[in-house]
Structure formats: structure tokens, C-alpha cells
Amino acid sequence: MDGSQAVLAVTIAGAFVFGMVIVLLSCLKPQLAGQLNVPEERVTGLWAGMNLILVPMAFLGGLLCDLWDVRAVFVLGCVLIALALLGLRWATSYRAALLAFLVTGIGGGFLSTASIVLMPAAFFGRHEASASLNMGNVFFALGALVAPTLCDVLLRASGFRRTLGAGALLCLIPLVLIAFVSKEDANIGQSRPDLLMLLRDPMLWLAGAVFFLYAPLEGCLHTWGSTYLQNVGHSERKAAHLIAGFWSCFLLGRLVMAYFQHWRILDERWDPWVVVLLALGATVTLANLAGTVKRGSATTGLLLLGFFLGPIFPTLIGFLFSMYPNAPGTSFGTMFAIGSAGSVVFAPVIGARFHRQSAHRALRIPLFLGMLLMIVALFLGLAMG
Numbered sequence: 001m002d003g004s005q006a007v008l009a010v011t012i013a014g015a016f017v018f019g020m021v022i023v024l025l026s027c028l029k030p031q032l033a034g035q036l037n038v039p040e041e042r043v044t045g046l047w048a049g050m051n052l053i054l055v056p057m058a059f060l061g062g063l064l065c066d067l068w069d070v071r072a073v074f075v076l077g078c079v080l081i082a083l084a085l086l087g088l089r090w091a092t093s094y095r096a097a098l099l100a101f102l103v104t105g106i107g108g109g110f111l112s113t114a115s116i117v118l119m120p121a122a123f124f125g126r127h128e129a130s131a132s133l134n135m136g137n138v139f140f141a142l143g144a145l146v147a148p149t150l151c152d153v154l155l156r157a158s159g160f161r162r163t164l165g166a167g168a169l170l171c172l173i174p175l176v177l178i179a180f181v182s183k184e185d186a187n188i189g190q191s192r193p194d195l196l197m198l199l200r201d202p203m204l205w206l207a208g209a210v211f212f213l214y215a216p217l218e219g220c221l222h223t224w225g226s227t228y229l230q231n232v233g234h235s236e237r238k239a240a241h242l243i244a245g246f247w248s249c250f251l252l253g254r255l256v257m258a259y260f261q262h263w264r265i266l267d268e269r270w271d272p273w274v275v276v277l278l279a280l281g282a283t284v285t286l287a288n289l290a291g292t293v294k295r296g297s298a299t300t301g302l303l304l305l306g307f308f309l310g311p312i313f314p315t316l317i318g319f320l321f322s323m324y325p326n327a328p329g330t331s332f333g334t335m336f337a338i339g340s341a342g343s344v345v346f347a348p349v350i351g352a353r354f355h356r357q358s359a360h361r362a363l364r365i366p367l368f369l370g371m372l373l374m375i376v377a378l379f380l381g382l383a384m385g
Contacts, residue, residue: 006180011122012139013174014074014115018108019143020150021081024167025050025088025104027151031160036094049098050105055340057109062333063195064110065117070329071178074118077111080104082171089164111174112140113336117329120321123258130268130318131261134254137314141251145244198327198334206380207320210275211339213373214312216346217282220366221246221309223347224354225302228289231358232298242299246306253310261318271319272381274311279377281308283370290363319380 025032026047033040064073084103091097119136120126154163198204225246229239257274260266266274282305289301317332324331346369353362 006177007118008122010074010174010177010181011115011118011136013177014078014111014118015136015139016143016146017078017081017171017174018112018115019140020147020170021085021104021143021167022108023144023147024151024163025101027148028155028160028163031155032088032097035092035160036097038094042094043097046098046101050101050108053102053105054109055337057106058113059109059333059337061110061113062117062329062331062336065114065329066327069183070114070117071181071183073110073329074114074178075175077107077109077114078171078175080107081111082168083107085164085168085171089161089168113329113333115140116317116332120328124262126321126325128262128268129321130271130315131258133314133318133321134258134261134311138251138254141247141254145247195330195334198324198330203323203380203383204320204331204334205338206376206383207316208335208338209376210316210373210380211313211335212342213369213376214309214316215339215342216350217366217369217373218309218313219343219347220350221302221305224350224362227354228360228363229298229302231360232293233295234298242302246302249303249306250310253307254314256307257311257315268318268322269384271315271322272377272384274315275319275377276374276381278308278312278315279370279374282312283367283374286363286367286370290360290367293360 029040029043032046033043036043061073061077080103084100084107087103088097088100091100116133116136120129120132123132123135125132151163154166158166225243226236226239229242230236234242257266261268285301285305285308289298289305292298292301316335320331320335321328346365350362350365353365
């Protein structure tokens with residue numbers, strides 16, 4: 001295996017494993033509740049702890065990628081996740097399970113950030129950062145999509161503990177591949193990013209503001225999309241299939257964007273304006289979803305929404321990598337930390353609206369977020385000149 005093939009394989013494996021592990025743990029919620037002898041509702045707190053620590057660890061992982069070595073951050077992430085899964089396998093108390101989830105969050109922050117930093121070198125090169133990131137981020141989602149089926153097969157074949165053991169073994173595959181990657185292959189070198197200078201840069205804050213609005217929008221569709229579809233008359237089973245269709249269109253949007261950017265149909269200098277257009281498409285679609293009561297229109301609208309939302313996140317990261325070529329990890333980690341606060345602020349508000357009101361009326365908050373997202377992205381484009 002030559003160096004370029006190794007970087008590609010490592011990046012794909014890292015993104016796939018991260019996406020798979022996060023959803024795998026979610027799928028094991030009933031079995032974990034039984035092992036800990038606690039109500040299933042209490043197990044939800046474990047995910048809150050993991051998500052809470054993942055954000056600062058993604059920021060720290062970005063700093064370490066630039067200051068230290070992206071390969072070391074990648075290895076540390078894989079090892080921590082594998083150890084956490086093995087620890088969870090034998091956890092018999094809630095405290096031990098919480099510790100395992102927190103370690104998973106730490107490892108996940110490192111692994112996901114290192115995989116993202118490697119993506120330009122793995123696919124089309126640093127001069128095509130957005131195309132590379134749209135292509136590479138597909139594998140995070142593919143891991144998440146495969147996880148439920150894999151979990152079901154492993155549970156039927158071997159049970160809860162062996163399923164976690166198999167997950168830990170899968171985390172070791174990227175470790176084998178990373179041994180074939182050199183600094184030259186990954187096109188990386190140590191740098192000394194000035195964090196204070198980055199934090200004073202309004203462009204980084206504008207990019208963070210875009211992600212601040214985008215993250216709760218994506219999370220809303222993930223959490224409440226099925227509720228909305230059942231509200232317009234779809235059965236629970238049909239709604240589940242349509243949500244899978246939403247994520248398929250989400251991936252398709254990223255693949256189409258990667259193709260357009262790689263073949264110069266869309267120049268990467270236009271990335272902020274691409275985000276504006278995608279946000280406009282998502283906002284118009286959300287307005288239609290909030291106003292329709294027809295199942296056919298709701299289905300088409302949801303699939304279109306996935307297509308528009310999919311490329312926003314990787315295109316935004318590509319813009320950052322182009323702006324800060326000597327500090328890709330730090331710029332990404334900073335933007336991620338700024339933007340993730342959006343989910344903390346808006347997710348409870350959206351959830352409360354969906355519990356108290358009809359799904360159509362509750363969609364007004366995501367619609368408002370879509371409009372703000374478009375406006376902030378417009379400012380980002382204007383600031384670029």
C-alpha cells in the first residue's frame with residue numbers, strides 16, 4: 001500500500017468508525033439499561049455527558065493536530081474509543097458507564113477532528129479542500145447508517161457484550177492503517193497557530209455563527225423528522241423509511257457538491273455564496289413543509305431538505321481550511337466549539353415546541369433558524385468581497 005492509498009484508507013476508516021460507534025451506542029440503549037438495572041430514560045443522560053465533553057475535545061484535538069501530529073491525535077482517538085467500549089462491556093454501575101461514555105466523547109472528539117484534517121490530503125488535495133471535505137464527510141454518515149443493521153446482526157449472533165467487543169476491534173482497523181502514513185504522505189507539518197489571532201478574526205466568528213444556526217437545524221430533523229411525517233399521515237414504519245431517504249439525499253447532496261467543486265463547475269472561492277444558496281433552498285423547503293398537510297408534498301420536501309442541508313457543513317469547513325491553511329485543526333475546532341452552542345440553546349426550545357404544539361407549528365423555529373442562517377451566510381460572503 002503506497003502512501004496516498006494509506007491516507008485515503010485511514011481517513012475513510014476513521015470517519016466510518018466514528019459515525020458507526022456513536023449510533024451503535026444509541027442502538028444498544030435497551031441492553032445497556034438492562035445491564036445497569038436502571039430505567040431506559042436514565043441511560044439517555046449518558047449520551048448527554050458524551051456530547052457535552054465531545055465539543056471541548058474536538059477543540060483540543062484541533063489544537064493538537066496543528067501543534068503536535070495529526071497521526072498521534074488519530075491514534076489516541078481510536079485507542080480511547082476502543083478502551084471505552086471494552087470498559088462499557090463490563091460496566092455494572094451507572095458511574096462506570098458514565099466514565100466509559102465520557103472517554104468515548106474524548107476519543108470521538110480527537111478521532112473526528114483528525115479525520116477531518118486528513119480529508120484534503122486523502123481525496124483531492126489541499127487546493128480542493130471543500131470538494132475533499134464534501135466527499136470525506138459522506139463516510140461519517142455511512143458509518144451511522146450502517147450501525148443499526150450491524151448492531152442488530154451482532155446482537156442476534158453474539159449478544160450485548162460481544163457486540164461491544166466487536167465494536168472495539170473495529171476501532172483497531174484504522175490503527176493498523178495509520179502505520180503506513182508518513183507526514184509527507186498526509187501533507188502535514190507542525191505549525192504554531194496563534195489562537196488569540198484566530199479568535200480576533202471576524203471571519204472565524206461569522207463561520208461559527210453559521211454553524212451555530214446550522215447544527216440545531218440538522219439536529220431537529222434528526223430528532224423530530226419522524227414525528228412530523230406521522231403528523232401528516234404516514235405510518236411509523238413508512239416514516240422510518242422516509243427518514244432513511246432523508247439521510248440518503250443528505251449524502252447525495254454532499255457527493256453532488258464534491259463533483260461540482262472538483263470539476264470546477266463551482267469554484268471554491270464561491271464557498272460562502274454556495275452556503276447562502278443552500279440555506280435559501282433549505283429555508284424555502286422548510287416553509288413548504290410548515291404549510292403543507294399533503295403526504296406527497298411532505299415527502300418530497302423532506303427529501304429536498306436533506307439534499308440542501310447535506311453540503312453546508314463540509315463546504316463551511318472547506319472555506320475555513322482555505323482561509324487558514326496553516327491552522328486547519330485549530331480553525332475547525334474553534335468553529336465547532338462556537339457553533340455547537342447552537343444545539344445547546346435551540347434544541348430544548350425546539351423539543352418543547354414539538355411536545356406542546358403540532359409539528360407544523362413547531363417547524364416555525366427551524367424555519368426562523370434557516371432564515372437567520374441564510375442572512376449570516378450572506379454576511380460571510382459579503383465580508384469575503
